[in-house]
């Protein structure tokens with residue numbers, strides 16, 4: 001039976017079929033996308049990485065990296081933590097959600113790669129990460145709590161996790177999941193101190209999902 005790593009690799013490999021020479025790519029972050037980045041070795045592409053970790057993998061694969069390309073991003077490929085039937089996502093368990101969202105928004109086509117453990121009926125099964133400014137972050141957390149979430153500071157008080165942007169992550173749990181992800185996305189965005197949240201709504205055009213029974217495409221890859 002295929003283990004989870006095999007499934008991640010199978011999904012990533014299918015996404016490599018979407019890549020053409022000369023493209024500007026957005027490179028996500030995480031264990032699934034790592035297979036995709038490694039698979040780009042030898043291809044003539046330019047890429048915008050969403051984290052220092054992905055930049056390191058891309059450099060090792062010999063890929064040219066840019067921070068702010070003059071041309072549009074043709075294709076962004078990234079992993080996800082939750083994928084619902086409408087291809088709405090929770091992302092950011094790897095801490096890179098801020099740059100991941102910037103890249104997804106900048107891309108003409110945004111495609112997700114995942115194993116089938118990420119499929120959910122309703123978003124909020126796990127937790128929704130939010131990147132917040134370190135300044136007065138407890139006040140920000142209190143305001144987030146008023147939205148019905150319980151929160152934890154990633155890494156804990158003694159050694160908080162820092163994003164590549166130097167900020168903090170609050171992981172939000174919503175008992176029972178999210179009834180209305182669009183409404184919650186707007187509410188999270190309106191909280192002062194919140195820089196970005198891990199709800200990616202209306203961004204993914206397609207998802208490549210690998211299961212023990214095979215790889216399938218949700219939505220479209222066009």
Ligand code: 5RP
Nearest residue numbers: 030031032079092094095096
């Ligand atoms: C990082 C992310 C990742 O894409 C997400 O956590 C999935 O990671 P993995 O492929 O390791 O399961 O959002 O911020």
